[in-house]
Every structure is written in structure tokens, then in C-alpha cells.
Amino acid sequence: MSKIEHNMSLTPEAATKLSTRQKLASGIGLVGLFILVLAIANVNFPNKPLFLSLSLGLIALGTVIFANDLYLGKHAGIKNDGVWFKSLSGRGFWAWVLGIVLTLFYVVLYWFPQYLGLNADGQNTGIISLFDPLSKLISGNPASQWFVYGTLYTLAILAFGYKFILKYRNNRYEVIRTFSVMFFQLGFAFLIPEILIRLNQPYYNPANIWPLNYDLFTDYKINEFLSAGNVGVIMLVFGLISIFVITPILTYKYGKRWYCSWVCGCGGLAETAGDPYRQLSDKSQHAWKIERWVIHSVLVFVTVMTIAVLYSFLGDSANDFWLTKDAFLWGTAGFLTLLFAVIMIFKRKELAKDAKYGAIGYLVVILSIICINYFSGNGNIFFFGGYQLREWYGFLIGAAFSGVIGVGFYPIFGSRVWCRYGCPMAAILGMQQRLFSRFRITTNGGQCISCGNCSTYCEMGIDVRAYAQKGENIVRSSCVGCGICSAVCPRGVLKLENDDMEGRINSEEVLLGNDVNLMDLVNQKSK
């Protein structure tokens, strides 16, 4: 086999070498990180506000200087030189080191917060105590491990968002989109919930929608909302409207990108800090098959879990609350059946065979779980209590999948592993995007040269080229509309658009520039 096909040994120095200024910037950022490491190692800094500011400030400063040196003063344009030669972005040694460090961080964060300095009784120590001053400033309370995480997460989106904006400054879609994710992370995901706490209101991020926010309809959250009076009721109602009204409307008009790459925090991190790893996603058809089963199974899991939790929360008698256990259960079953029926009646032609089998299978599973429960009368769904189910979901999906695998493995599997294989919100939005939305990526006639930049840089592992080279539009449920395929295309072949539903999916080969009669013939044959 030739060198080119296995070019691990070829690492052209010029394409991977850091400039002096970049080395200096990395040093500055690492000093900031080092302060955090010392804090984890229980170094008790005297002036915490100062050292915290220093740490976060140096990390931000390092990233900014690095990005400036990398992109400013050079032509605006695509900046992918050496991506596969660099150890960090090309799945080399440093990628594994980073992957392992991130994974360990998540393991500690989720299951061993005491090592970060969270003490069951008594004051915080370690790194969590370092963040106390900031937390007190915003919410009035001492920090928790989640506050530390939230702060670092937001910092990552802001700092790497800046880098991303410089990198794609030739592309206004990318620039505006990135400002949007930075805004929603800082405002909605980070500040608003903390400020609500300060005002004695429930912790609530309006942009974190069920089922991504799987806790939104659990008993403790509902009780929290109900005991918070009008504000709480508004939050609860907004939560319902978000998934049942706002989401379908916006997805119809703009595709799922309005959420996944403009609003969502998970998407926000993937698009900014995760951008150097987007090319690592698996493009094989095999991976696509796995993706479809796994993501929809998570959706079924979260649906069953939420039904179970709400079911145990509700009462038996209509005197206590208008919605009783039974009414809720049969209402849900009816709603899901109706949804299924509508899709099958109006959209069955657009579904592949396995999609139909999948849909039927999942519906049967959900309905039979509901029936088993109802007729056994044991108050449980699927033999477990609702809370047990929620605990398992939280452990398996909420923590292990979205955190440890989703982000920890950025440098190995790419930045959208969670969004692609796991996120139930993405599954719902994706189903709608595929079946009922104006969004598509238009292919520009016959201009595709099959170069593969689009597929390579698709973080969702969509083989964009497979469509583009046939002149087909790309209408895929997993597409988050990041716009990078269009940006990296050297021949101006791809455009993200919202347009009529009519003719959106053109499964015909329409390679323009060709003999018209020939194309008619090719398309007749393929029908």
C-alpha cells in the first residue's frame, strides 16, 4: 500500500508547527488551566476572586491571542490546512490524551464531586470553593460542581466561539450563528437560571427543552414550579408550549438548525470548542444505520420514562387535580397513536422500509408497556417505578452518554456524537425536519466534483457528497444546519435554504449541463 493511503508517517512540519506567538498563547492558557488543577489538588488560594479571575482570564486570553495569530492578517477563507496532520485534530497522540483527560473529568464531575471539593456538610473546598465568589456574586449561593462546570462550559463556548468567528469570518451565516449560540449559552443557559435562584424562583433555562431537559416534567420540578406561584406556572406552561407549539413551528420554517446549531448548549459546545474535531465523525452507511436505531431508542426511553414519572406523580381522583392517572395515560397513548397514524397516512411514501418497521415497533413497545402497566395495576410502568426509570435514564443517558461519551470523546469520534446518536430532542426535530419542514440543502445543478470536503467536514457524519454528486438536494433528519458543508465546498454547490415543501426532495438525477433527453430517460428508468 502506498504512503498516501496510510500517511501517518507523513507529518509535514510546516503545516503543523506552532508560531512563537501561538506557543506563548498556549502557555498563557495553560497557566490559567494550571490554577484550576492546583485548586483541584486542594491548594487553598488566599484571594479567591483574584485567582479565579486570573485563571478564567488567562484561559480566555490565551485562546484569543492564539486565534488572532492563527487567523488575523491572513486571507479570509477556508482554514483547514494540516487538519489531518495535527496530532490533536488528526486522532494522534495528543487527541487520545485530551480524550482521556476530558472523560476522567466527566466521571469525577458526575459521580465523584467530592474530589472537586463538594462537601456534604460544611463549606466547599478545592476547585468548587474557588468558584464560590463568582457563584455568590450571581446567585447569592456558594458554588456547586454544576456551577463550576457551567462556568467552564460557558467560557469554552465564548472563547472558542471567538476563534470560530475569526476562522469563518468570510461567512456571515457562520458568524451570526455563532453569536447566537454564544448569546444563548451566556444568557439563557448560564445567567438566567442563576439569577432566578437569586430571586427565589425555580432554576429554569427556557432554551433547554424537554426531552433534552429530561427533568422538566419530573415530580420535584413540577412541585417546584407549582410552589413558585405564577412565575412557576408560566415556566411550566412555557415548557409545554416549547415542545408542542414553538418547536414544530420553527422547525417547519427553518429546519432543526434553529435549535441544534443556533440555540442549544450541547450544539453550541460542539460548534465552538468541538469545531477542530468535526471531521472525525464516521461517514459510513453502517454508522448511519446504528445512529437511527440508537437515537430513536433513546427517544422511546425518555418518552416512557417521562410517562412513568408523571403517572406516579398524578393522583387517582379528579377531585384533586383535573388530570388523573388514567386520563393522562390514555391521553398519551391516544396522542402517540394519532401522531403515528398521521405520519403513516400522509408521509408513508417518504419512509424507507426500515423506518416503517421501526416506527411500528416503537409504537407497539410504548403501547404494550402502557397496557401491561394498566392491566397489572401495580402502579409501575415496565416493572420498575417511574423514579427508578428516571435514575437509570439520568445515569445512562444524561450522564454517561451525553457527558462522558458525548464530550469526552470529542477528539476521537468527533464533536456531535451525542447530538447524532443520543439526543432525543434531535430525534424529534429530525423526524419533523425529514417529513415536514421547508429546510433543505440545495445542490447546484451539475457543479459537484465529488471532492468530498462536504462529507469530510460534516460533523453529523452525513455523506453529503453522495447526494450532491447526483444533483439531489440533501434532506436528512440528522442535519443540524451548521452550514459548514456549504462553506468548505470549493465549487459553490451547496446552499442551506428554506423554501416550498414542493420539490424539496428530488430523488431524481438532475445533473444539469447534460443532454435534456438523456436526463429524462435516466429518471424514467429509476422510477
Next chain:
Amino acid sequence: MIGINLDYLANMEHIVIIGNGIAGITCARHIRKNSDAKITVISAESDYFFSRTALMYVYMGHMKWNHLKPYEDWFWEKNRIDLKKAWVDTIDFEGKTLHFSSEETMSYDKLVLATGSVYNKFGWEGQDLEGVQGLVSKQDLELLEKNTQTCQKAVIIGGGLIGVELAEMLNTRNIEVTFLIREEAFWHNVLPIQDAKLISKHIRSHGVDLREETELDRIIGNQDGKVTSIITNSGEEIECQLVGLCTGVRPNIDFLADSALETDKGILVDEFLQTNIKDVFAIGDCAQVKQPLPHRKPIEAVWYAGRMMGETLAQTLTGNTMKYKPGNWFNSAKFFDIEYQTYGNVSAQPGDNEMHFHWQHKDNTKAITIAFDANSNKFLGINTFGIRMRHAIFDQWLNENRKIDHVLANLKQANFDPEFYTQHEKEIFKSFKENLQKV
């Protein structure tokens, strides 16, 4: 039915395609769509079909070799397209047999020649020195990787699409590039002068030492047979460790010399892509159409033509005889950061009957040139730089024989830039009106 009907297999027609580039592979795929014929694709270059246009991205580290393959490796077996890695030495057209360099043979019922191009060498002194090469094949890319391991300075000869790609590639490895072109501005044999100058300027802005109206005289090497410098036609010596020969390509047909096959620059084919020998066809870069349509050239060494020929021939080979009738000309390229698309025909040196309207953005990264008929105002074609345009719309306007006024008034419809991009149609329209008044 149990087992395989062996009679059927034995009688199955064997179509052999030499060359696994875009023309040959497209042909194979479309034959399979319409027929059960046995298909064999032969290549000595690579195990699997890859996108030749993307070779540069592997060198620049944007992609790995695997990303260049438009189909996963299982695709070929699933579609019963046999791939054979072998070099065809000679063809016995009488006996319908191929002779491989390994001394194996293979018989065929129908033969498709899709052997592509090789780069030109014009007999320069020193053209075979180590470090002197072109960039067409996978092997050329591997050689380039080897030749640039310690290279500091390179000279590129010839201002075409491969030349500018090579300049961009070498730039990413911090190799100093001197770029010699014969014309007074980059690709002026194809682009009108303002367009050519725009690109010249852009190439220079990337630090490339672009020398217009300069040609290669000879290449100098040392006693190890390695290139050390070149001498230009004005006698200047330029030190270098790599010489990129990018003065165009020619059909790869040397192995067919002295055969009964009728050739000129390429393999001569009729309107059905049929050669002078029965059951032998030629498509893609290696084919020369004897009587091309008025708006097309006899040899078109571009991706798109190869693809269209492959599609057309596949119809003929599966019982649906069809003429090769390509539609309106279109093409695209990227010059460092500036994307280029063209629809219809814009002459580099317009005659008396062709007028050009040129608009250029002040930042020097966007421009359009529209060609129209001086008498009838009929729209003839457009070159667009840094602004993406819709193929479908221009194809329609060309088919409908629209006038330039219509094109300019509706230019917005044709815009294909990403959302939120600044649009320039109003400015372009205004500029056109003002220029008309001046005339």
C-alpha cells in the same frame, strides 16, 4: 430457483472499461442500472475510484485518502462491478483481448477506453530530472510528497488550473513558489483580461511570485540528477528544488500507438462515442469528438464532460443508442480563496460581435463578467468570481435566449451565496446602467 443458471452467465456480455476515473466509473454505474452485463473496470492507478479533483486536499491535510473515495469499498461488489488492478500493455482488437503487463490476458465483448490524461512535456532540457513533475495521478501526488520533503523553493510552469492548485498546495508547506505563465495575466487564454488580472492579483496576495509573459527555457540539475534551478526565456536563473509542469494535459493514448485504432490528439470518436473499431468506445479526457457541437471543443478534459460521456455511453451500451449531446457549457474552479463558476461562453478575446460587461467589487475578491451579443443583446455567458450562482437559472436563461437586460434585472434569482451574505445585484445593475450611458 436453486443455484445459478450457468448458461445465462456464460452468455452474459462482458463489458470492459479501461480507466477508473469519473468517465469510466460513471459509465460502469449506469450500465449496471440498466443491465446485468458483466462489468470489469481496469486501473493500474488505484484500487478504487477516487476524486481526482481533490488530490490537492490530501496534500494540504484537509482530507485523508479515504475521503477521496465517493463510494465505500463494499459498493463495487454489491453492484457487481469487478475491479481489476492491472496495466494494459496492448490491445488485440481483432481477437478482442487485452494483454496486461503481467502477461495475463482478458477478453471482452465491448471495450470502453477511459484512460484519461497525462501532463504535457514539451521537450525541455532537463525535463526528466528528479524533482521535475506534473500533477495528474495518484502516483504524481505520492511523488510530490517525496519531492517536497526538503524542498525550499519551487517553480511552477504554466498558468492553468493545476498550476494554481499546485501553488496553493506548496504554499501550505511554506515552500516559496515562483509561478511562470506565458500570458499577460493568469489563465488569460480562457479568462477575459480583467478577470485574469483579478486572479493574478489574488495569487500574488498569497505571496506567490507570479511572473507573467515568462516561459521556461531549460531546467538545470546537479550531478545527482536532481533539479537545482531553471532558466527562463529571458535568461534569468531561478533556484529551485521542485519544478511543477502544469502546461496542460493531453490524452493518455501512447499505449495505443501503432494499433488499428484511429487517433489524432485523442482517440477519435463519432457522435455515439464509438471509435473506428466496432465495439470499442472512448470517453472522457482521452476521447476526441470528430464533429463536436458548435459550442463545444473536440477534447474537453474536465470532470463534467467525463461524467456526461459516461452516462451517455452507458445508454448506448445497454441497448438505447444515444448521441453525445452536451448542453450549455459550464465549469468551476477555485483560485486560492476565490471561487469561480462559468455558465455559457465568455471569450477570452471577444470579437466584434461579443460585448462584455464587467463588474468588480472594491475588495478585489468578487467580480462578474457577462458576455452578450453586440447586435441582439442576447446573453451569451457569465464568469462569476466570489459570488455563487445557480446553475439551473443560467441554464434556463441560456436555453430561452434571454437578453442581457433580463439577466441583470433578475440576477438576484440566480444568487446562490449562503444566507445572510451581502448581495451585490443592485450595485451590479446600477454599474451596468451607468456604463451603458457612457457608451
